[in-house]
Amino acid sequence: MAFLEINGLRKRFGSVEILKGIDLDLEKGGFLVLVGPSGCGKSTLLNTIAGLETITEGEIRVDGRTINDLHPSKRDIAMVFQSYALYPNMTVAGNIAFGMEMRGVPAAERQKAIDKVAKVLQIGHLLQRKPSQLSGGQRQRVAMGRALVRDPKLFLFDEPLSNLDAKLRVDMRIEIKRLHATTGTTIVYVTHDQIEAMTLATKIAVMRDGEVQQFGTPAEIYNNPTNLFVADFMGSPAMNLIPATIGGNGNALSVVLQREAREPISLPLADAPTGLSAFHSKPIIFGVRPEALTDPEGAERNASNIATADCHIEVVEPAGSDTFAVTNLGGKAVVARLRADANIQPGTVTPLAFNLTKAVFFDPATENRIL
């Protein structure tokens, strides 16, 4: 039995359904990231777990105990808010101890707990300051301290890094990951940043319009997206989703990509998914990640199915660690990821290697993956 179980959870505001039957589970010590665009219901879902919003239908269980109707303070959870939500009138120590104070923990014990958390988060020198005297990163730390000090069964994070600048966000991300590794706590984390989702999670739930689109490990989500939305949402730069048709015959299917003022490219598929034969000479969406589309020398050596085609390079973007080249296939701008020192010039025709083992195919009508 999973540590956190969410079964058939629905949430309605009047006639509007915000959450349309969510089923999720998470093992003890796991790190679940709820990711999706704004308005997808991920924060609402987190709030229902916290007990800050009621649910219309379904069940939430933590460690075998149904917590649906419990008050937030009785659920044995701790939450870190987007704005940190530090009480401005209290010192850092007061903030961290407020929950214990409310539960009537004696002062000496509170002090001991504060000191312990302050040591873990290295905020000992800040304890007597007010939140307004802290920097963004320090506030974030204090907010985590307030959650840590409760030693709860479940940690909830609501977009905790979105108010920080880019560099600090990366630092804090690593810090959260380290915290998770050292304390072994179970975490549910909401973000709209897919990189945070990929780097932190042991399980990701990609959400849209109140539904879970895909639930799985980061690798599953990244490599085997179940539909166009997940494929498009996860990964940066985003997966190339190119309108194409299926050509070839029998066991030797191929993907045909139209090009402007040139003859189409035909890429032979060695181990095409079985469902693909039904789409012969029909339109499909061909999905290939930028790193699976590269210069022939940089292509993965042990990939079984690599096809090379000459492409007209329109734009070259050297990004330091990589060089991105933009070409046009099927009427869409397609991004290829090359080695930083790849010798490539805009306006030239250069061979690019398609790693077709990593390619995925979607039905344009249903937007679902063709397997």
Added chain:
Amino acid sequence: MSAIATPARQSTGGISARTVNRIVIYGLLALFALFYLMPLFVMLVTSFKTMDEIQNGNMLALPQAPTFEPWLKAWGETCVGLTCAGIKGYFWNSIKMVVPAVLISTLLGALNGYVLTKWRFRGHTLVFGLMLFACFIPFQSVLLPMATILGSLGRFGVTLRNATGFSFGLGNPTVNLVFVHVVYGLGFTTLFFRNYYEAFPTELVKAAQVDGASFFQIFRRIMLPNSMPIFVVTVIYQFTNIWNDFLFASAYAGTGDAMPMTVALNNVVNTSTGVVEYNVNMAAAMIAALPTLLVYVVAGRYFVRGLMAGAVKG
């Protein structure tokens, strides 16, 4: 933009348009300020003059021999109606009425604002709309209904006293006035606090809920300590209004020992025995105005800050 334009214009010689504008603006402001402060000046200088000097001298002239006599007389000896014991008793009457009325209405307003923003219920906008409407009810229209209600409360008080030996303040004119001012002030105090708490981060309330704080614990520990600016605004507003109120005071406590300062001052000025003592009247009026002035001086800097709160940053 003007900072860039000005040097260019000045270099062409003559007085720039900007300087002329400044002179006109400051000149007008000074004129208005003078106009506004003139009565206060006259009151102040007159209250330090002897009667001789008032009758023979210029109204605007400074006192030749400043004396505190009129102030002392106004405080302790002047006649209010038929009793001649000064206005000090009435001053305390006002204090006894204003302090509880201000505190109760402010706290209830804060509680209302807290509920209307952080514990919303079905129909909360309607309730707020009705509270807002209370701000626009003219005083005159509630005068008679309120008198009826206060009369009933008074009779109930008599019944209570007969039954228990204690009237619980019902029927006491001071308690009546506190009641009237609390009811009348609720609309305004609720409006102030609701608008302030609207911009107050809800995540703080949620965090406190997760921390296990109850409804009133959140109010007392999280909301109130972070409400200083609006608290000051409300207190100043309520204090000024209730202290200066004459209509309710004269209608419900216009005679007898509970008469507030405003009514007493009117009676001082209207007492028609012998010479009209302008200096004493002016001193009495100054004494009546002092508490509101004091509140402004002490808390005034929070006033603007509180009024602006939420206006700039949401």
